Amino acid sequence: MSAAVSSAYAAGEHDVRIVLNEELDVVEPCMAARSNVGRVILQNVNETLTEFDAQQGGLKPRLATAWEQVNESTWRFKLREGVKFHNGEALDANDVKFSLERTADKSMICEVGVKYFGGTEMTINVIDDQTLEVMTSPAQPILPLLFSTVPIVPDSTPRNEFTRAPVGTGPYSFAQWNVGQNIVLERNGNYWGEQPVVDTATYLFRSDSAVAAAMVQTGEADIVPNIAVQDATNKDTDFSYPNSETARLRIDVQISPLDDRRVREALNLAIDRQALRGSILSADVIPATQLVVPTTSGYNKDLQVWPYDPERARALLAAAKADGVPVDAEIKMIGRTNVYPNATEVMEALMAMLQDAGFNASLQMYDVAEWNGLFIKPFPENRGPTLLQAQHDNAKGDAVFTAYGKYHSQGGQSVLDSVRVDALIGEATAASGDNRTSLWQQLFAEVNDTIIADIPLFHMVGYTRVNPRLSFKPTIATNSELQLSQISFK
Amino acid sequence: MNSFIGRRSLSSGISLIGLIVLIFFLSRLTGDPTGLYLPLDASLEARDNFRVVHGLNDPLIQQFGRYLVDILQFDFGDSIRKARPALDVVLEAFPWTLWLAAVTMICVTIAAIVIGSLAAFNVGGPFDRLSGMLSLAAASAPDFWIAILGIFFFSVYLGWVPTSGTGTLWHWVLPVSVLFIRPFGLILQVVRGSMINALSSAYVKTARAKGVRERSIIFVHALRNAMLPVVTVIGDQAAGMLNGAVVVETIFGFPGIGKLMIDSILQRDFAVVLAAIMVTALAIFLMNLLIDLLYAVLDPRIRY
Numbered sequence: 001m002s003a004a005v006s007s008a009y010a011a012g013e014h015d016v017r018i019v020l021n022e023e024l025d026v027v028e029p030c031m032a033a034r035s036n037v038g039r040v041i042l043q044n045v046n047e048t049l050t051e052f053d054a055q056q057g058g059l060k061p062r063l064a065t066a067w068e069q070v071n072e073s074t075w076r077f078k079l080r081e082g083v084k085f086h087n088g089e090a091l092d093a094n095d096v097k098f099s100l101e102r103t104a105d106k107s108m109i110c111e112v113g114v115k116y117f118g119g120t121e122m123t124i125n126v127i128d129d130q131t132l133e134v135m136t137s138p139a140q141p142i143l144p145l146l147f148s149t150v151p152i153v154p155d156s157t158p159r160n161e162f163t164r165a166p167v168g169t170g171p172y173s174f175a176q177w178n179v180g181q182n183i184v185l186e187r188n189g190n191y192w193g194e195q196p197v198v199d200t201a202t203y204l205f206r207s208d209s210a211v212a213a214a215m216v217q218t219g220e221a222d223i224v225p226n227i228a229v230q231d232a233t234n235k236d237t238d239f240s241y242p243n244s245e246t247a248r249l250r251i252d253v254q255i256s257p258l259d260d261r262r263v264r265e266a267l268n269l270a271i272d273r274q275a276l277r278g279s280i281l282s283a284d285v286i287p288a289t290q291l292v293v294p295t296t297s298g299y300n301k302d303l304q305v306w307p308y309d310p311e312r313a314r315a316l317l318a319a320a321k322a323d324g325v326p327v328d329a330e331i332k333m334i335g336r337t338n339v340y341p342n343a344t345e346v347m348e349a350l351m352a353m354l355q356d357a358g359f360n361a362s363l364q365m366y367d368v369a370e371w372n373g374l375f376i377k378p379f380p381e382n383r384g385p386t387l388l389q390a391q392h393d394n395a396k397g398d399a400v401f402t403a404y405g406k407y408h409s410q411g412g413q414s415v416l417d418s419v420r421v422d423a424l425i426g427e428a429t430a431a432s433g434d435n436r437t438s439l440w441q442q443l444f445a446e447v448n449d450t451i452i453a454d455i456p457l458f459h460m461v462g463y464t465r466v467n468p469r470l471s472f473k474p475t476i477a478t479n480s481e482l483q484l485s486q487i488s489f490k
Numbered sequence: 491m492n493s494f495i496g497r498r499s500l501s502s503g504i505s506l507i508g509l510i511v512l513i514f515f516l517s518r519l520t521g522d523p524t525g526l527y528l529p530l531d532a533s534l535e536a537r538d539n540f541r542v543v544h545g546l547n548d549p550l551i552q553q554f555g556r557y558l559v560d561i562l563q564f565d566f567g568d569s570i571r572k573a574r575p576a577l578d579v580v581l582e583a584f585p586w587t588l589w590l591a592a593v594t595m596i597c598v599t600i601a602a603i604v605i606g607s608l609a610a611f612n613v614g615g616p617f618d619r620l621s622g623m624l625s626l627a628a629a630s631a632p633d634f635w636i637a638i639l640g641i642f643f644f645s646v647y648l649g650w651v652p653t654s655g656t657g658t659l660w661h662w663v664l665p666v667s668v669l670f671i672r673p674f675g676l677i678l679q680v681v682r683g684s685m686i687n688a689l690s691s692a693y694v695k696t697a698r699a700k701g702v703r704e705r706s707i708i709f710v711h712a713l714r715n716a717m718l719p720v721v722t723v724i725g726d727q728a729a730g731m732l733n734g735a736v737v738v739e740t741i742f743g744f745p746g747i748g749k750l751m752i753d754s755i756l757q758r759d760f761a762v763v764l765a766a767i768m769v770t771a772l773a774i775f776l777m778n779l780l781i782d783l784l785y786a787v788l789d790p791r792i793r794y
Contacts, residue, residue: 025571109543
């Protein structure tokens with residue numbers, strides 16, 4: 001019987017099977033900012049002009065070989081020659097213009113467009129087949145980095161609807177989509193770059209982490225990019241990797257008693273971060289001081305992790321109380337179920353720690369749809385003082401992807417209203433080079449040390465299980481893309 | 491019989507309309523899907539645009555009116571999640587559940603009838619006690635626990651069957667086995683009880699007195715008369731399965747309607763939720779009708 005069973009998942013020597021924890025609903029390249037779509041499509045089927053180097057930092061050329069800033073608001077890109085799409089068409093500047101315009105088209109509601117080009121107007125001039133200039137309003141000093149998010153499609157792609165058969169220039173072509181069951185990518189023999197060793201990749205979908213992990217154990221699968229910490233029990237096959245996510249509690253700084261800095265400081269001092277490591281959370285998580293990971297340009301390494309000091313927290317609360325701050329008011333902790341593994345347990349532990357330090361804290365857990373209503377503006381009126389559990393992903397290397405939405409007074413999830421913060425974000429967004437880095441560092445010092453807008457918790461880790469026949473090490477980019485060309489066999 | 495079918499269709503049609511009204515308004519009370527489909531940092535303009543594109547900014551009653559007009563033309567709207575017609579999405583998933591339910595119920599019915607009848611034949615005997623114990627354990631074991639245990643024992647430890655997925659007959663073994671357990675326990679008990687009654691009835695005693703063989707007495711004379719309550723329970727259990735075996739489908743990665751419904755509810759993909767409910771409601775109506783008609787076949791005294 002076992003021969004019959006093993007034939008059920010027989011694969012060629014150089015074929016891989018990858019298990020994703022969410023089924024793909026769409027395979028549209030402009031939706032690649034969603035992690036499950038990105039893992040299949042990004043750089044495998046559809047490539048980008050530039051590529052962010054998640055390990056070394058900085059940008060690598062991909063479909064563009066060179067780029068330069070013509071003036072403050074204009075960039076010129078030179079395209080790689082001899083690149084062909086999977087349908088045989090040659091890549092030229094018109095395809096890039098089409099892809100950029102299509103991604104930003106408001107009627108398409110593309111995730112990449114909405115996320116990275118929301119407030120940016122682009123004018124694209126095709127200079128010749130291999131050259132184009134992009135003018136933006138407002139000026140974008142990091143436009144080449146932003147273009148590492150835009151998958152390039154041929155101009156024969158449907159203009160106003162999501163494609164179900166993506167065509168790209170990547171090392172793999174989109175071969176089959178058996179809805180609900182699997183997606184198959186095949187190696188592109190005409191790829192412009194080095195030929196990867198994986199012949200075909202089959203993506204399967206299992207939402208249960210224990211089952212997905214078991215599939216690698218039985219040889220039914222080769223990689224599960226994301227398993228729960230409690231299933232990562234085999235040190236030979238299971239690897240932790242920083243997944244670029246940072247967990248925090250957002251402090252509602254404008255509502256009493258949270259509008260008092262001493263209370264916010266006491267909140268941070270009441271948290272025993274070490275107690276959560278290696279117990280409810282992985283031992284590999286890193287205590288955070290700010291909302292971006294250390295590889296992000298603008299990360300401020302001078303900020304210190306808040307010590308666990310419940311005595312001082314109680315003293316600060318007493319001082320605030322003496323000044324008439326209503327520190328006994330109920331503080332609602334708002335959690336989001338499954339925002340990360342053991343999210344509920346983390347919130348319960350945090351609540352107990354806050355109560356120990358003298359806070360009147362209560363906890364409510366919500367599913368993502370309801371939680372969104374509390375996280376994004378407009379915030380509910382009469383919501384009272386709240387601490388909201390959230391996790392933020394910034395693997396793109398620049399703090400701009402964090403700062404505006406979280407901390408600018410006009411940001412969609414920001415509870416801050418600070419002239420200085422707004423000014424710093426405005427200056428940093430328009431700056432480049434070392435000046436930009438320095439301004440972002442000032443911003444994080446302002447937000448985290450001066451104002452204390454958050455209870456930063458941890459830079460999180462993910463766990464992946466890899467079949468021992470493969471050579472593959474996950475990186476911080478594995479959360480959003482999984483390049484098949486980085487896989488080899490032992 | 492035609493008038494019976496007509497009356498049943500009419501009453502089911504009225505129920506279906508009630509269901510549509512209820513689900514349409516209840517689902518919209520659960521919140522705006524915009525936040526789920528757009529990145530958290532999407533601008534207000536993008537959010538407004540999303541609502542316009544998906545018709546979510548109109549007054550609720552207007553949305554409902556439009557929906558009613560559309561479904562009369564068999565247009566069930568588009569899935570926001572999958573960016574394609576909701577009915578296509580549902581009709582893709584439904585056959586998986588239909589097959590899963592059909593295969594499971596056929597296995598359950600055969601096994602429960604054979605074992606239940608044999609248990610009833612020798613009440614209190616070792617076979618009867620063993621089947622009683624088994625059925626009690628089966629009816630009380632949680633699906634997810636059995637499923638995970640089955641995967642670890644039969645797939646990971648013994649390597650006999652694939653852990654999950656689709657593709658070969660072997661992939662069906664674990665999901666069908668897990669789904670089998672609960673209805674088997676229940677139906678086995680109903681068969682046993684019903685057969686005990688039938689076997690103690692006058693016509694069986696007469697048959698015995700005439701020297702009819704025991705096997706014929708059990709499976710020909712008694713069984714047919716004992717089947718009415720059994721058919722009812724089988725119908726109930728099968729209807730439950732048509733609604734989707736959510737846990738089993740989720741764990742085994744089976745692309746059926748149960749998993750689709752749960753995902754669509756969590757994602758506030760209203761068009762798919764409504765289409766899925768209507769398709770399953772229709773299927774359950776047809777199955778109940780079939781069972782009612784089967785009563786007449788089993789018991790000639792029943793006339794419609």
